[in-house]
Amino acid sequence: MEITTKNFSEQLDDITKNLKRSCFVGFDAEFSAILSGETFKHRLFDSNEERYDKLKSKVNQMIMTQIGLTMFQYNRDIDTYNAVCYTFHLCPQVFGDIDQSFIFQASTVKFLCRHNFDFNKFTYFGLPYLSKAEEEVIKQQLEDNTLFQNLSRSLEIEDERLLQSCCSEVSKWLSNSEEGTLYLDIKNPVLRYITHNEIRMRFPGVLTTDSLGNSNKVLIYRDKLVEGANSAPKTVLEENLKAHLLGFSQIIDLLASYKKPIIGHNIFLDTILLHNQFIGPLPNKYSTFKKNIHELFPNIYDTKYISHEMAKMLTFDEVWKSNALQDLYEFFSERKCKKLEQGVNPIRLSIPFAVKQSYHEAGWDSYCSGYCFIRLGHWAACVISGKNRPVGPRETLAAMSPYCNRANTIRGAMPYVNFIGEDPKSHRPNVLHIKALKDRVINVGQVASTLANFGNIDIKPYGSRTALIATSTQYTADKILKQFKNSREYRISEFSVYKHSVASRVAMWSGAILTGSLMLYFFHRKMK
Template sequence: MCEVLLSNFEEIFPKIEEDFRNATFIALDAEFSGGINPSQEINKPSLFDNGRERYQKLRQCLGGYIVLQIGLTSFRFCRQGNAYVSTTYNFHVFPRSFFSLDNSFSCQASSLEFLSRHNFDFNKFVYEGLPYLSQSQESHLRQELCEGHLFQDLERTVTLDDERVLQEECSRVCEWVASAVLGDSLLLGRENLQRRGKSLVYMLHKELRKRFLSVWTFPEKGLVLVKKVSADERSDLVDLERKSSSLEHDVIKSMLGFSRVFKLLTELGKPLVGHNLLLDLALMYAQFHEPLPCIILNCEMQILKEHFMKQVGTLTVLSTAFTSVVVHFVLDVIVLSFPWQYRMSASAGIPLYHLTKEGPSRHLLWTLVAKQRKPSTCLDGPDPKSTRPRLLHIRAKGSKVIDLSEVTELFAQFGAVDAKLYNKQRALVAVGNYRIAREALHMFKDHKDLEVKLYSTLHHSPLARTLLWGGLTLSAVSCVTALVMFLRRISSH
């Protein structure tokens, strides 16, 4: 496993890019600062949920949390050995500040406790974590660098300690330049600039170039290299900097950090494999691209257009790219286009494969959603029929009132169920499979207090019954009216 840190990212990135470009698929796993809180009943997944409701719950749960660590493993198929060759990269990710750019994020105690139990290195997360920028942050930073707004209101963005370091480095250059000859160079920041923000390094470049007209500065592995130059050479360097904005480009590049890896993944469109990718992909999209939208486009899960060209949960490896694709906020994704699919259960580092033969599917993209009313959704065609049993309709006999907690407790003995009130005397129970439905119907067949039947819209929905009786009444009135008119015509003749 290769650990990717702030100190070695630039050196390792070319190898990361090469491995990902040559990969057959890429496995992903992530650790977060927080997640779904089981104590919040309103956000718990339910068998009554549809896709829109599940997405809204997810969006509300993830607000403010960030990805702290990401594991990515590239798998390249070796035909000669009929095996996969894998390379694993482990990324720590930490939001760095830069002048007005100063992120905040939320933490959940249980998540941090989980990380500490598994020896998560919080110091490495802070000191060596890669920075990142969302799309809007990158655009904002580019604009500020281009228009020179960063040096406005410096007293609010620069600490006294940073100002002290800036003055110390400028004093060093002042002493050095007095005796330096053309071509001499001085490397600054070995002690002062290490482990400090990019903003201080950027300010030092700008300040030295402005204050000393006989030198020019160059970025050098996060430090500042000062070189004594002639007037003509400096003039050429100033013109070159004005045209290329190389210093600003280096700042943007260094601040992008893991966002460069994220963009590489979306550019390549390689199959992404992971266990329950729902949270991973949602958080990554919100953190490295843009906030999750408030609504679902076209009443489907199409909210991450042109990102993550293919993705799969623990069931299937994707096979074919397509032109307008999305990341689906579901627990698992299936794409079947080849007659072969790889069944796998994997994390980013420990994959297990089971090869099975499958027939090609007519549709490219199916989404499997755990604990939802429809367990699967087809995003490029009609939805398949639900494989879940019908809802159970519970009615309290006599004049008794339904106690929802009592109903839930009674049905929990059969397995995972969800219940909700229909009215004071009725409730609906959603079950995950037909076994539970059969056992419940059998056990409550002669119950003294409750009547349990399969839910029927025609028999149990007040609206449907009202419409039905209204339709029958209207039809009867129409028939009587027609009969009266017919009899009148006969009598007139």
């Protein structure tokens, strides 16, 4: 089901109930930009902290335009999972001092068009949201009684005219009519809040409240003597305003409150954007970022990482050829490995997707992530028990616990991000050091071309005549070392800090010179 400003309020109760009944939640997001360019190229050298530092400066300009959530509920009587899927359309908002911004890359727009992204739903009906930091700003302004003044000052001309028109209508009604009530139709929730306050300030005798059954209408009573007359408390008006401004952030709060396990595919970048969009600006420290994410979502599972690890349990003929989300989902849904399909739990969608479902639609991808997680969890649980049979969510989560809070790292020095402790050590071979023997300046591009046939490598300069080489496997590193053992063009060896670091060489020579100087000094004194 697609959720926009048109149906969010009426669907919120059902979303809350479905979330509460779920055993875990599939998650996916679509972004307004794609990280590209040399600066953001994934390199074998990168530690997770270095990767985070590269990303945090860029994602300030990115937002999640779509978030997909699939709530998987378990029917124990028939050992079946029921999947309730939502696609939430999001759009930044301007509110008083808060003016959320983002960029749309041309390449991203082209990509989204190719996958039938609906820009009208994004711009006209996208849900608002606030980060925790922005929410605190609004709470403080409410406490200081400055929010109304700030909003009034920032009104656009059309809204200012509408507000003045409403006040004129109230004035005429009070002067020329004996009717006890008046209705004003104001669709914008922010302007509706301002109108309540403005009318109460200009006409102290009247009472205002929201019309029952129609949230767009402001109901005005002439005075307290009118039958049924009451004035909505200030706190109620403020809560209504905050509920509108929070928008999708209410769903994030529900996810955090219920502490449901979150299932994603290649979820590291998603967590960085989640922090920036719903917690606040990314912290300078990578460890603080991990701590904040873990406090928000204490149980995260990444099917990209899990499938990479569990693939080692299958033979070449049995295993999926790629663990990209589409390939992994089709591997399980099309039952391509029969031995993994024995005793599996049926998974049913409560509302079927369209026949031509796009894989880059957030709701569908969130369903695929959860589907793959259930299949992987079933397999892991059956291996532990030694029986191929239906498996419930508790047993699934217990079997998948070794993979909890570990997010895949794309082409980095470390295999995963650990949200609850120290990251693992590098799983790559030792870095190689290369020195040009003939040229005074090493040509990194030429070196890369020369070594391209040896396997997956990355190269970065390390001096005028030297560079460092990172390889994906020890096999690749050994081939390079063997091939260039007697080369007259390059000298290649395993990198050593003491041998190859400029600072270490300076320190050694400085130590040698100092030692030699002291020896000469004492020898000279002795001769005297």
